[in-house]
Amino acid sequence: MSTPADSKVSDPYRLPKNIKPVHYSLLVRTDLDALEFQGRVAIELDVLEETSTVSLNVAKLDIDHVTLLWGENTTEIKEQHLDEDLERLTLKTGKPLSKGRAHLVISFRGPLGDQIKGKVSMTGYYRSQTEIDGKKMNYSLTQFAPTDTRKAFPCWDEPALKATFDIIMVSREGTVNLSNMPVAFEVPLSRISDQAGDSTEELALGLASLKMEGSEAGWKLTRFQTSPIMSTYLVAYANGPFEYVEDYSTSPLTGKVRPVRVYGTKDVIHQAKFALDVNTKCLSIYESVFDIEFPIPKLDVLVAHDFESGAMENWGLIVGRTTAYLIDEKSAITLKKRIAGVATHEVAHQWFGNITTMEWWDVLYLNEGFATLMGELVILDKLFPEWGCRMSFINDHLERALALDAQRSSHPIEVPCDDAKKLHMIFDALSYSKAGAVLRMLSEFVTEEKFLKGVSLYLKKHLYSNARTVDLWNGVSEATGQDVASIMHEWINNVGFPVLKVTETSDGITVRQERYLETGDVKEDENQTLWKVPLNILKVDKSGQSVVDRSILLTERESTYPVDTSKPYKLNAGTSGVYRVLYPPERVKLLGRQAADPNSPFAVTDRMGLISDVMVLAKSGLCRTSDGLALINELRGEAEYLVWQSIADRLRGVLEVWWEMTDEVRSNMQAFIQSLFVPLVEKYGYDSRESDTVDGRQLRTLAINEAANSETPTVVEELRSRFKALVERNDYSHILPDIQTSTFVCGVRSGGKEEWETAKKVFLNPPSPSMRRSALDAMTASKDPEIIEIALNFMMNELKAGDVTFFAMGLNRNRFARRRAYEFFKENFDTLDKRFEGSFAWPYVIKLTLNGFSTKDDLEDVQAFFETKDTTNYSMPVEQALDAIRSNVKWFNHSNDDLVAWLKQWAESQGTSK
Ligand SMILES: [Zn+2]
Structure with missing residues (x-):
């Protein structure tokens, strides 16, 4: 690579607007044994003004060969410069390119392993792994949003630079290739010349560039249909030993029938039925609501063992982690709700986000807020009216949003963010929950029917293109006759509420x-x-x-x-x-x-x-x-689950801040909590009953959890003995879905090393994804300093980035572990930072480790610790944690006497005062 003398760029964050990609022909060869991929991309370009510079995005790829064609002729590339920091490849041509069509062809290669420069990576085109019948199996998949498509192939990697895609995958026979579009054809590589058609020449060129060195036997080629015009971050492909479950969805608009599938490896695919049902049903509901047919002839979900966020809405090929899509039929309702909520959220994006896309990442909230509202309220309520999703949205999203937005360090929903590398910080509760809650407020104000009509108008006006916030407001204004932009302005552009x-x-x-x-x-x-x-x-x-x-x-x-x-x-x-x-x-x-x-x-x-x-x-x-x-x-006679959930959330908030209260105060607080929840435990019992209602099942889960956490002796003993059966006899039969997490957590908390090791064993080899999560929660719940140390080392050395947030959350919730977890975090900060920097998990881990403290000394200690650090890449979580501590300190100081006196008085009135 040479360095041009003039390598200065006018805008470090956005590509120059002189050239636009129109179509990509992408060929990718995946080698799951060597853990590497190679490829060739031919990009058809529209040169909008004469230029001798071509700039596009490339990151972490080895570029083998670059050719630029204008008309029939190859154009000489005088200089070629890769700026690793800006992730940009700049080509200088000998003669300027004049306006019109040009073709850029690049062959490249990269590693599939999960280690890029020593860091855990679940971005770009990467490897995941599972164990089937005692044998480790690799498979590969992509995670491109927001800006990692460039790690998989050279491209114009901005949401507004949309193009069509032809994707061809070369892989070993016996594996399955998946992409956004359905397969057009698939043949053994040795018989590729039999495949007639106008693609042959291009294919031959592409295959020649792969340098297979004659070893074509055992390899195959899969060509997918051409995609609609789409953004690069929505492209997806995968290769591996996948199986699937299948259903069909009939379009209410055209009557067209589409296959809906969930793919996964053999070990997990039997748990995908519920998610498949939800996807199949919601696809046609969305078509009716938006009045726009789903533009892709199929909808797949790929369930992946190694996946960092919950799920990603790639067009036609959604990818999600196992805990986001897999479930046993008998699972707790809260879990089913979560799975269905993720599924409907991602399908909402297939229109809102994928057909009509945000101009740039700073209006990400529009995508996420909308998908949150549709996925977790409007559509979920249509699918499962008995779940009360319209109401639970308050605890799940509104309260979360108000909590974060009540801090001085909060930010407006619409936040300028030019630097794509800092985007992971704004994927927070404000972008998802506050945006969702503000849209819900608007929808209730103008009525949901008119709101959805407005959304449909907005989508129809911006089909296959990009939009800003004002475009959505215009749609809703048209449907309602209200000046929506003016009503919404402060909620979107100003901080707080x-x-x-x-x-x-x-x-x-x-x-x-x-x-x-x-x-x-x-x-x-x-x-x-x-x-x-x-x-x-x-x-x-x-x-x-x-x-x-x-x-x-x-x-x-x-x-x-x-x-x-x-x-x-x-x-x-x-x-x-x-x-x-x-x-x-x-x-x-x-x-x-x-x-x-x-x-x-x-x-x-x-x-x-x-x-x-x-x-x-x-x-x-x-x-x-x-x-x-x-x-x-006063409300202790309440019958409704959701009100009890609000009560439990608020009491947990008190315990969170008063976590180091004296024994006397704790005893009164626990007695108060027990007086609220133990009667519910007595009413609903531990075992499921025929007569259980949805509300009743959820109340059972909540009441047993709260009673166990407040150390009610009878409840602790019951859960402990249920867990003991697992520890001693590998007997799962007493761990019922509704009380699974409580049983695991209580079993480990009241047990010793043997109980902790059992949880670890289940975590590493779980019979179901929900059991894996329960076991993970339990691994953070011990009271024993020695076991806490073991847990911390496990987090440091064995846990994947995708799980570390939950682990940090559990440790922070455990009052016996909170201080030690913080000390450990400080001792190992640089290593942790190196390991998790740039991941979605890292800002959460920082925040969760710090934000529970409630004394002035702790506040000063946290401040002093970060004074020596360069916090550029995680300034927001640190500020949010400091704000949380500040308000904890204040609350404790102005209310401690009041709280202690009230609890004492309450206890005396019960005759249980200590
Ligand atoms: Zn989303």
């Missing part, structure tokens, strides 16, 4: 909006935004029925509304707003009483929102923590 402060007179309420920070110390300059807030005021009419006024938008700092305050009322009906509401203390008490009433005017979603608002606002000091505990105490 408001707390609405309510004051009352006899005939009205005054509502004032202020920016909310969980540290409770908003400064004047941080409090400038005026959001357009749908108030959704719930009132009770003359006949005692609840009525909700959905038309009111608070657009000023403060406004007054007529409300008869002698009757029940509540803001944010249905908890669809992305904000908190602060009521006067007397009203909170009244709301609690009204919510606990069996004929309550407030729905499940209202009760969930109420509990969260009071407990969260207590954190910032806007109300008292004891008011929140009193509200929970």
